[in-house]
Structure formats: C-alpha cells, structure tokens
Amino acid sequence: MRCVYTVYMTMHSWISISLGDPRPLYLQVIEQVKRRVAVGDLPPASELPSIRELASGLKVSVITIKRAYLELERDGVIATRQGKGSVVADRPGLQSSIQEAELREHLKQAVSLGLLLGKSKTEMQKRIAEVYEQTQKGDK
Amino acid sequence: MTTKLESETETELAISLQDVSKSYKHFKLRNINFSVERGTVAGLIGPNGAGKSTTMRILMGLVQPDSGTVTALGKSISSSEATAKQDIGYFSDDMRLYKPESIGWHMQFVRSLYPTWDDAYATQLLDRFGLIQQQIVKGLSHGQRVKAMLLLILARRPKLLILDEPTNGLDPVAKHEILTELMRVVEDDSRTILYSSHNTQDVEQISDSITFIDRGQVIASSNRDAFLEKWKCIKLHAPEGWKAPIVDGLRLESCHRNLHVLSFSQFGGELPSELHATGVTIESMESMTLEEVFVSSVLRGREESPS
Amino acid sequence: MNLQAIRILFLKDLFLSRRHLFAYFAGGLVASALVCVPNATLSFVGFILVVTVAIAAGIHMIGTLLLAETTDHTRLFVMSLPVSLLDYSIGKISVVLTTYLIPWTAMFTSLMIVTVVSGKQGNAAVLPTIFLFLLAGFMLQLVTAVISESVGWTICVMVGCNVGLNVFLMQLFANPEVSELSKSNVLTWPGVVLLTISVELLIIAVTLVMAFLFQTRKRDLI
Numbered sequence: 001m002r003c004v005y006t007v008y009m010t011m012h013s014w015i016s017i018s019l020g021d022p023r024p025l026y027l028q029v030i031e032q033v034k035r036r037v038a039v040g041d042l043p044p045a046s047e048l049p050s051i052r053e054l055a056s057g058l059k060v061s062v063i064t065i066k067r068a069y070l071e072l073e074r075d076g077v078i079a080t081r082q083g084k085g086s087v088v089a090d091r092p093g094l095q096s097s098i099q100e101a102e103l104r105e106h107l108k109q110a111v112s113l114g115l116l117l118g119k120s121k122t123e124m125q126k127r128i129a130e131v132y133e134q135t136q137k138g139d140k
Numbered sequence: 141m142t143t144k145l146e147s148e149t150e151t152e153l154a155i156s157l158q159d160v161s162k163s164y165k166h167f168k169l170r171n172i173n174f175s176v177e178r179g180t181v182a183g184l185i186g187p188n189g190a191g192k193s194t195t196m197r198i199l200m201g202l203v204q205p206d207s208g209t210v211t212a213l214g215k216s217i218s219s220s221e222a223t224a225k226q227d228i229g230y231f232s233d234d235m236r237l238y239k240p241e242s243i244g245w246h247m248q249f250v251r252s253l254y255p256t257w258d259d260a261y262a263t264q265l266l267d268r269f270g271l272i273q274q275q276i277v278k279g280l281s282h283g284q285r286v287k288a289m290l291l292l293i294l295a296r297r298p299k300l301l302i303l304d305e306p307t308n309g310l311d312p313v314a315k316h317e318i319l320t321e322l323m324r325v326v327e328d329d330s331r332t333i334l335y336s337s338h339n340t341q342d343v344e345q346i347s348d349s350i351t352f353i354d355r356g357q358v359i360a361s362s363n364r365d366a367f368l369e370k371w372k373c374i375k376l377h378a379p380e381g382w383k384a385p386i387v388d389g390l391r392l393e394s395c396h397r398n399l400h401v402l403s404f405s406q407f408g409g410e411l412p413s414e415l416h417a418t419g420v421t422i423e424s425m426e427s428m429t430l431e432e433v434f435v436s437s438v439l440r441g442r443e444e445s446p447s
Numbered sequence: 448m449n450l451q452a453i454r455i456l457f458l459k460d461l462f463l464s465r466r467h468l469f470a471y472f473a474g475g476l477v478a479s480a481l482v483c484v485p486n487a488t489l490s491f492v493g494f495i496l497v498v499t500v501a502i503a504a505g506i507h508m509i510g511t512l513l514l515a516e517t518t519d520h521t522r523l524f525v526m527s528l529p530v531s532l533l534d535y536s537i538g539k540i541s542v543v544l545t546t547y548l549i550p551w552t553a554m555f556t557s558l559m560i561v562t563v564v565s566g567k568q569g570n571a572a573v574l575p576t577i578f579l580f581l582l583a584g585f586m587l588q589l590v591t592a593v594i595s596e597s598v599g600w601t602i603c604v605m606v607g608c609n610v611g612l613n614v615f616l617m618q619l620f621a622n623p624e625v626s627e628l629s630k631s632n633v634l635t636w637p638g639v640v641l642l643t644i645s646v647e648l649l650i651i652a653v654t655l656v657m658a659f660l661f662q663t664r665k666r667d668l669i
Binding site: 197200202203204221222223225226229230231232234235236237238239240241249250252253254289 | 449452455459463519520521523524526527528529530531534666667668669
Binding site for chain 2: 019023027064
C-alpha cells in the first residue's frame with residue numbers, strides 16, 4: 001500500500017493529498033479545502049493559490065486542480081475573480097453549510113452501498129442506530 | 141480513441157500524430173492517433189516493447205514513419221528540420237553523454253547551441269540535483285546521469301519536453317527531485333510535457349491525460365480521475381457453472397470456486413442489471429488503481445486482437 | 448545548413464579526440480625521424496612505424512568518433528540537439544578526415560622535407576604515391592564505417608588495405624622506372640607514378656562523396 005503524502009503550504013493553511021488513497025485526487029483536494037474552510041483555517045475572502053501553483057506544489061496534474069476548483073466554485077465554497085485567481089467565498093454560514101454537506105455526503109455513500117447490497121430502508125436505519133450507539137460508547 | 145483535432149486549431153496542439161505507422165521486422169506501430177494540448181502533461185504508459193520509444197523517436201525526427209503526419213509545436217519534424225528542435229527537449233533512457241568529459245563541459249557544449257540557456261537556473265539545478273560541474277560522466281551513478289541529462293534539457297527552458305522513461309530505475313528520492321522540477325515547468329502554461337513509462341505510478345500523479353499503448357497501438361486514453369471513475373472492480377458470489385453475461389466493458393479477471401472478480405470499464409452510476417438478474421450476490425464494488433486499469437486494458441486489447 | 452552548428456560539432460569532436468590526436472601526431476613525427484636514421488634496419492623499422500601510425504590513426508579515429516557514437520548512443524544525444532542530419536554529417540566526416548590528416552600531413556611533410564634536403568629528389572615523386580595509397584585506404588574504411596555502421600566490416604576493409612599496401616609496394620618497387628626514381632637525385636614524374644596518383648585521387652574523391660551521400664540519406668538514426 002503506497003502512502004505518499006504531499007503537502008502544500010498556503011499563506012494560511014496547508015493542503016495535503018495522498019496517492020495511496022484510492023479516491024480520485026480532485027476529490028481529495030476538494031475535501032481538504034472544504035475541511036480547512038470548515039474549521040476556520042482558511043478564512044472567508046482569503047486567497048487561494050493559483051491552479052498551476054497548487055498543481056506544482058502538490059505535484060499533481062493541472063487538470064486535477066482545475067476540476068477541484070470548478071466544483072468548489074459550483075458548491076459556493078470559493079469564488080474565482082477574472083484574472084485575479086481564486087478566494088474563499090465570503091458568505092455567512094459557509095462553515096456550517098460545509099460541515100452539513102460533508103455529513104450528508106458520508107450518509108449518501110453509506111446508503112448507496114446499502115442499496116447495492118440490497119438492504120431496505122428499515123435495515124439501514126437499524127444499522128445507523130447501532131453504529132451511533134457504538135461510536136458514542138467508544139467516545140466515553 | 142477520440143482526438144480533439146476537429147475542434148482545436150493546430151497551434152493549440154503541442155504534439156499531433158495522425159495515422160502514423162512504422163513497420164519493423166518483428167514489430168509494427170499501427171495508426172497512431174495521438175495529440176497533446178499545449179500547457180498540459182501527457183502520460184504515455186505501455187509495457188516494454190509497446191511502442192512508446194518508437195513513437196517518441198518519430199516525434200523527434202530520429203525515425204521516419206512509413207505513413208502519417210507528425211507535428212511538434214506546430215512544425216513538422218524530420219531529420220532535415222533542425223530549427224524545430226530548438227524549442228524541444230528530448231530525453232531517452234538509452235541516450236548517453238561523453239564518458240571522459242565532465243558535466244560542466246556538457247553544459248558548455250549545450251549552451252553553445254541554445255540562446256535560451258539560463259545560467260542561473262542551471263546553477264540552481266546543479267544544487268537541487270546534488271551534482272557538481274567537475275564530475276566526470278564516467279563516474280556518475282545511473283540516477284546522477286539521468287539528472288545530469290535532465291539538467292541539460294531543463295536549463296534551456298524548452299517549450300516542449302519529450303521524456304522517454306526518465307524515472308526508470310531511479311530511487312524514490314531522485315524521482316521526487318525530478319518530479320518537482322518537472323512540475324515547475326508546468327507552472328508555465330505555454331510549456332508542455334510528454335512523459336512515458338511502463339510504470340503507472342510514475343505517470344499518474346502529474347499527468348493531465350493518460351494514454352495506454354500496447355503492441356504498437358493506442359488502446360485507451362483519458363485522464364486519471366476519469367479512469368478511476370469509470371472502472372470498477374466487482375467481487376461476487378455466483379452459483380456453480382455461472383458465466384459472466386456479455387456486457388460491453390465487463391470482463392472476468394479471475395475466479396476461485398464461486399468467488400468471481402470482474403472488472404467493469406463503463407461504470408456510470410449503476411452496475412449492469414444483467415448481473416443482478418443472473419442470481420449472483422455482489423460482495424463488493426471498489427475502485428481500481430490505475431495500474432489495475434492498465435493491466436486490464438492491455439489484456440482486453442490483446443484478447444480483442446490477438447496477433 | 449547551419450555553419451555555426453557544424454563548427455560547434457567539429458570542434459567538439461576535435462576536443463574529444465585531443466589526447467589520441469596528440470599521441471598520433473607525436474608518434475608520427477618520431478616514426479618519420481626514425482626513417483631518416485642512417486642505419487638501414489632502424490630506417491626500415493621507422494618506415495613500418497610510419498605505416499602503422501597511419502593505419503592505427505585511421506581505424507582509431509573512425510572507431511571513436513564515428514562508430515562509437517552509434518554503439519554508445521551519444522549520437523542520440525547529439526541528434527536531440529538543434530542540428531540537422533546534414534549538419535551532423537558534414538561536421539562528422541570533416542572532423543574524422545581532419546583528425547586523420549593531422550598525423551598524415553605531419554609525416555608526409557617531414558619526410559618530403561628530409562627527402563628534398565637529403566638530395567634524393569627522386570623520392571619526392573615516390574612518397575606521394577605511398578601516402579596517397581594510405582589516404583585512399585583510410586577513405587575506403589571511412590565509407591565502409593558510414594554504410595555498415597559495423598566495426599567488423601571496417602576492420603575487414605582495413606586488413607584488406609593492409610595486405611593491399613604490401614602488394615602495392617612490391618609491385619611499385621618492382622617497376623624499373625620507380626626503382627630507378629627512388630635512387631635518383633633528379634625529380635621526374637614517370638607515367639606509372641602519375642597514373643597511380645590519379646587513380647588514388649579518384650578513389651579518394653569518390654569515397655568522400657559516397658560517404659557523404661550515405662550519411663545524409665539515413666532515415667532511421669536508431
């Protein structure tokens with residue numbers, strides 16, 4: 001299993017990706033940026049590195065970063081100013097909306113897998129409840 | 141395999157090969173259609189003997205194709221055309237420098253032929269690659285020799301880099317040093333890299349587009365993430381005597397008793413209904429690594445046209 | 448055709464072969480000096496050495512400057528630079544010829560000077576026939592190397608030229624006009640000498656053109 005991490009230090013924070021992670025690289029970048037915004041490491045209106053700079057810094061293809069930035073913009077997390085690069089979006093509730101979206105995404109993946117394995121809604125709800133109890137107990 | 145030639149003008153393409161063919165005694169390069177946009181990194185992956193080196197040599201005018209047209213940076217390259225090579229940097233694993241001479245001598249020699257040579261950058265590269273000008277080529281290790289040759293290419297800031305297996309046989313540190321410098325090239329959106337390897341891991345990281353080549357033919361072309369999204373590995377339990385349904389893109393990779401492992405290259409959100417219908421229990425569905433996609437593509441290509 | 452590129456390639460090869468070139472140049476002068484020694488045995492040894500230096504210089508320069516570039520893959524390095532095949536060919540053939548002509552000229556000139564000074568003027572007509580034979584032999588090896596890109600074939604031709612030289616010398620001095628001339632104090636140009644020199648010059652010219660044509664017509668450099 002390869003675990004090759006590359007880290008890029010921005011002015012405010014850091015973004016890292018791992019080649020050992022089987023998920024597409026652009027998804028990792030999106031997740032990383034969203035996480036940094038969600039925890040406040042990348043404040044609203046702060047500057048993001050240019051697409052080529054970030055590609056070079058993380059040693060990944062330009063097309064990966066382009067796609068990540070496009071989706072981040074589509075999701076309202078960043079805004080791209082013509083000729084001036086990208087910044088973190090400056091809108092209220094951004095952090096909490098990202099956190100909520102992340103939760104929904106994880107649940108969506110779980111539900112998709114459940115559907116694939118042929119589980120019904122009730123069975124899924126039962127499993128979610130079980131995992132919730134176990135996780136809570138484990139935290140205590 | 142589609143190209144973007146219809147929608148793009150020739151000047152947008154750093155590299156263009158159209159219907160290129162070349163025959164040797166025991167090997168044929170057949171109808172290669174391949175293009176690379178300016179400002180991108182294109183990876184060419186293929187097993188040994190697939191035709192990667194031949195394709196790159198044809199691009200550089202070192203070998204003349206039997207048919208087809210070849211352009212690099214909008215100019216047609218042939219051995220009579222030297223000016224086009226002014227903006228191109230070519231590296232091949234079997235290229236050699238003059239053993240009795242030093243790195244510094246080679247730098248002076250190359251510098252005399254390139255007005256774009258950047259002395260300051262060359263000095264920086266010596267430092268980054270851990271090389272010394274006075275070192276004699278004969279005494280260099282494989283990794284040092286590769287880095288010296290790449291230095292001679294990078295220091296003159298070519299618009300197009302054609303690199304034939306540059307990371308072959310290199311230790312991870314040397315690979316890292318080289319990839320870092322190549323990515324610096326990418327920061328300039330007018331510069332293009334074509335980079336080949338038989339190792340997917342060397343290529344997948346920095347390539348905008350990845351092309352698989354095997355037995356003289358292009359078998360697949362896309363970008364890394366698209367490959368990973370479209371290709372899935374399906375593990376399922378099937379009853380005795382079960383045979384995989386004939387679905388476009390579905391291939392049996394292996395089976396052990398009633399556990400079957402299939403690869404599916406056309407995943408668009410759902411598995412083919414034919415699978416569920418044949419009474420199987422799907423155990424898991426996972427993404428494949430680019431290496432697995434590559435091996436499966438090659439084997440599929442060979443099954444479809446055994447030669 | 449890029450004169451600047453040709454000049455750079457020419458000087459590059461000259462620089463790469465500097466040590467061998469110096470050795471053959473010095474060796475050639477020593478051999479020539481030995482020929483002039485009054486002792487007949489030493490003088491004969493000197494003559495053998497002159498021929499040896501001429502042949503060795505030829506095969507060595509062809510080997511290191513021309514054939515080695517193919518086997519060592521340094522030609523791949525050079526052709527990745529902004530030089531056309533024409534530039535490469537002109538530069539290569541002219542430098543290989545030049546590196547051979549340096550010791551060849553040194554020996555020929557020094558022996559001619561000694562001949563004239565010593566008073567055996569007749570030899571001044573015989574020496575060119577011998578030296579031009581050596582040069583013609585070298586040109587045959589050069590064109591073989593260019594066409595075949597093979598050390599084996601080039602050595603075959605070299606061996607052939609070596610045997611040919613001995614036969615040639617035998618035949619030459621068996622001719623009464625030539626044998627008289629080599630002992631004479633008067634410089635004359637008998638028909639057989641003029642004919643021999645003409646044939647040698649023709650061979651040199653034809654092989655030079657052939658070498659050049661074959662080199663510039665190569666389609667696949669690897």
